[in-house]
Amino acid sequence: MDCDICGAPCVRGLAAWHFVCTDCRTEHATLSASLNLGDSHALDEVARASGLVKLRRRAYDAVLNTLHGLDGTTRHSVLDVGSAHGWFLDAAADRFDHVVGIEPDDRVRSAPMSDRVSVRAGYFPDALHPGETFDVIVFNDVFEHIPAARSTAHAVAQRLKPNGVVIITLPVHSGFFYRLSKRLAHLGIARPFERMWQCGFPSPHRYYFSQDGLVRLFAPSGLHLVHAIRQRAIALDGLWQRIRYAEPNRAAAACIYGAAVATLPLLRLLPEDTATYFFMQKEPASARAASPVAEQRVNDAARRRGDVEADERKQQLQSEQHR
Numbered sequence: 001m002d003c004d005i006c007g008a009p010c011v012r013g014l015a016a017w018h019f020v021c022t023d024c025r026t027e028h029a030t031l032s033a034s035l036n037l038g039d040s041h042a043l044d045e046v047a048r049a050s051g052l053v054k055l056r057r058r059a060y061d062a063v064l065n066t067l068h069g070l071d072g073t074t075r076h077s078v079l080d081v082g083s084a085h086g087w088f089l090d091a092a093a094d095r096f097d098h099v100v101g102i103e104p105d106d107r108v109r110s111a112p113m114s115d116r117v118s119v120r121a122g123y124f125p126d127a128l129h130p131g132e133t134f135d136v137i138v139f140n141d142v143f144e145h146i147p148a149a150r151s152t153a154h155a156v157a158q159r160l161k162p163n164g165v166v167i168i169t170l171p172v173h174s175g176f177f178y179r180l181s182k183r184l185a186h187l188g189i190a191r192p193f194e195r196m197w198q199c200g201f202p203s204p205h206r207y208y209f210s211q212d213g214l215v216r217l218f219a220p221s222g223l224h225l226v227h228a229i230r231q232r233a234i235a236l237d238g239l240w241q242r243i244r245y246a247e248p249n250r251a252a253a254a255c256i257y258g259a260a261v262a263t264l265p266l267l268r269l270l271p272e273d274t275a276t277y278f279f280m281q282k283e284p285a286s287a288r289a290a291s292p293v294a295e296q297r298v299n300d301a302a303r304r305r306g307d308v309e310a311d312e313r314k315q316q317l318q319s320e321q322h323r
Ligand SMILES: [Zn+2]
Pocket: 003, 004, 005, 006, 007, 008, 021, 022, 023, 024, 025, 026, 213
């Protein structure tokens, strides 16, 4: 197969359904989704929710604070694609006049919690009204689940207002746990790798992106990276509920929890598994010239972005040397 992002040939990866681009290094999966097809793959959403809510809320506040610091953005309207339990809608309701969530999964879609918030059933962009646009579009752990990333990126650009921002939070291929799962798969222990891709889940991952791959994906649609932040996938808050969700045996869960708490300080030193990228529609040259402060911030962001990219390249090199 050829890469959805850059068109270069992909080579076979660590499973029959796993492919890696030889150029932009985006990883692809040919796993298919089965949302709303009955309870055969139903997850215990209550257990999952109670384990994640604090971690996610803290991450959403950090993302919204970062957005607040970006110059040239308007924050009247926001669209959350895959709004699920409504946690991001809740965090955004105090900061935007008009908040819309769309969610295809009947089991997790929440009702709106205020007059400013509306929630619709369906997929992006089909669930939107003709010509409906937003200042900010958000994909929280969603973008990697959507097949045909190229057409999604194009649709995002069409649904953004001028100077609009798309914020994408997703697991990255340079994260510690993902690279560990690949190392184990090389040794014949495939389950952690399959779990990272959410094999057998109602909506498995279709991609593990590189920063370079995302930049190349959005550039043809006029969207340019202005900021990137790394986020930890593990924190003490809610860790017990998350482990219990994955491990029904209480004694085994207690052992895993003890080991996780003991190694948490070490994990803080390792490469984060989640990143948030802010892409903005390119301003006209005249607008940039009128705002030297904005230009300086974009330059600063580009420098930070370079740091993250250099970090990713270094990790990738180390990973290849260890193989
Ligand atoms: Zn590629």
